[in-house]
Amino acid sequence: MARYFTDEHEWIDVDGDTATIGITDYAQGQLGDIVFVELPGSGTALSKGGDAAVVESVKAASDVYAPIDGEVTEANEALEDDPALVNTAPESDGWFFRMTVGDKSQLDGLMDEAAYKSFCDGL
Amino acid sequence: MSDDTEDRIAEIETLPLDAWHRRKGARMVPFAGYHMPIQFEGIVAEHNWTRQQAGLFDVSHMGQLLVSGERAAEELEKLLPGAIASLKPGKVRYSLLVDENGGILDDLMVTNATPWIEGDEEEGTEGHWGEPAYYLVVNGATKWDDIAHLREHLDDDVTLTHMDDHALIAVQGPNAATALNRVMRNVIDDMVFMESVIHDFGEWPLRITRSGYTGEDGFEISVPAQFAESLADRLCAEIEVRPIGLGARDSLRLEAGLPLYGHDITTETDPVSADLGFALTKRRREEGGWMGHGEVMKVLDRGPAQKRVGLAIEGRMPAREGASIYSGDTQVGRVTSGGFSPTLERPIAMGYVDTALADEGTELEVEVRNKRLPTKVAKLPFVPHRYHRGK
CATH class of the missing domain: 2.40.30.110 (Aminomethyltransferase beta-barrel domains)
Incomplete structure (x- = not known):
């Protein structure tokens, strides 16, 4: 399984034809206390760069964009009851949704962990 | 991910506690033309700490103004719908600046800051009140417009001083009084909400007002800028007091139902619609003589x-x-x-x-x-x- 990162601070775990999407530890730190996450329903068609989810902190709402094309297969229901999971476990239990990988070539433009780390260091 | 709340604005200025906030780990954002701390450990933790203990807020971006002169109260009453003339020395009132259309230019706190002049037995003088003076605290984003408005409409025989060499530090929360009492003994014992005193803390001349914008008991302390860091350190040395950012200040005032200028009240809203009728003193409603009176009374008569x-x-x-x-x-x-x-x-x-x-x-x-x-x-x-x- 490979983990990719976007410059919008999302992570993508790719396992065969399925990808799991969440926001990074850096992102949750910037947002602060998460109080609500609005997730796409199963079957929602996403296109790379389009709106996929909304994460609400105490102070503001922020959009989460689809990192690749595909169709949503599952949303993380645990976030409904406990949105703070995004703060406490952003890169594991606080995942947002799973989707199909529509176009594998889109993964080529994404960062690996080392590249993402140096990207954050430069911010 | 996108976060569009931190738009870069040119010419952002720094306030006296800027370096102090950064040392305390604040995340700084531009607000009202200044670099301000949005949060320290996190908005929810800071919010809850203020409700349970006491928070220290830097509100130095707000405008601190002094209006003085024999006719200061009468002149202020031309622009504020509250009873300023009957406000006793050391008392504080919430008021508004209203424009000719009845719109709200700003909301503010007015303190009767008339000094008490001690008598001198050797010279045979008795203690008496000095020249009338009113201390105004106005919103940071509106202070320059407020100053221009006051300068335009106040008579030349009153003096308007912008105390821009002063910081303003608020301590808010159920344990604010406990902490402040330990730092400065016997200063706040007799004070209740909306009262204000002058206190020389060593060589620091302070104005301490029992007020705030969180819904909690608390104080706002006006301090010369050069002593602001030391005062903040003294206060935060108390176990009950932690620095709190703008994020929690906003969630606290929202829970307290307090309007935020530029959002809940603007020139497009009037005092009656804004449910701030309590700021329109009965005598001033009847007698008028303040800017916007006619328009505000129309709303009051027909209902908003x-x-x-x-x-x-x-x-x-x-x-x-x-x-x-x-x-x-x-x-x-x-x-x-x-x-x-x-x-x-x-x-x-x-x-x-x-x-x-x-x-x-x-x-x-x-x-x-x-x-x-x-x-x-x-x-x-x-x-x-x-x-x-x-x-």
Whole structure:
């Protein structure tokens, strides 16, 4: 399984034809206390760069964009009851949704962990 | 991920506690033309700490003004709808600057800061009140316009001083008095909410006012800028006191039902619609003589078309400023500030709705991202005030 990162601070775990999407530890730190996450329903068609989810902190709402094309297969229901999971476990239990990988070539433009780390260091 | 709240603005200035905040680990953002701390350890933790202990807030961006002269009260009464002339020395009142159309230019605190001059036995003089002086604290984003407005309309025989060499530090929370008492003994013993004293703390000349904008008991301390860091350190040395950022200041004042200028009140809103009728003193309503009186009285007589109300939103999704409010298919208002209440652990908001729908318990809907959220008109404040009003 490979983990990719976007410059919008999302992570993508790719396992065969399925990808799991969440926001990074850096992102949750910037947002602060998460109080609500609005997730796409199963079957929602996403296109790379389009709106996929909304994460609400105490102070503001922020959009989460689809990192690749595909169709949503599952949303993380645990976030409904406990949105703070995004703060406490952003890169594991606080995942947002799973989707199909529509176009594998889109993964080529994404960062690996080392590249993402140096990207954050430069911010 | 996008975060569009931190737009870069040119010429952002620094305040006296800038370096102090950075040393304390603040995340700084541009606000009202200054670099300000949005948060330290986190908004929810800071919010809850203030409700349970005491928070230190840097509000030095606000404008501290002194209006002095024999006719200072009469002159201020031309622009403020409150009774300034009957405000006794050391007393504080919430008031408004109102424009000719009855719109709100700013909200502010006025303190009668007339100094007491001690008598001198050797010279045979008795103690007496000095030249009348009024200390105004106005909003940071509006202070330059306020100063221009005051300069334009106040008579030349009163003096307006912008105390821009002073910082303003607020200590707010149920343990604010306990902490402040340990730092400065016997200074605040006899003070109740909306009272103000001058106190020389060593060589630091302070003005301490029992007031604030969190709904909690607390104090606002005006201090010469060069002593601001030392004072902040002295206060934060107390176990009850931690630095709190703007983020929690906003969620605290929203829970307390207190309007935020530029959002819940603007020149497009009048004092009656804004439910700030208490700032229109009875005598001043009847006698007039203040800018905007005619227009405000028209609204008072016929009743406002819309009113500022609290909104309790079902579920967990917050509604933010600008969200439309519906009754059935009809839009009946707009949210002017909204967010998540850490104390109540649910979304709350304030907004304006048609007066017929402004009664507590009225069922409405707020639209967020094309979803209609069931909402009820709620009593303000959302969280009860705990001001120290004395016995």
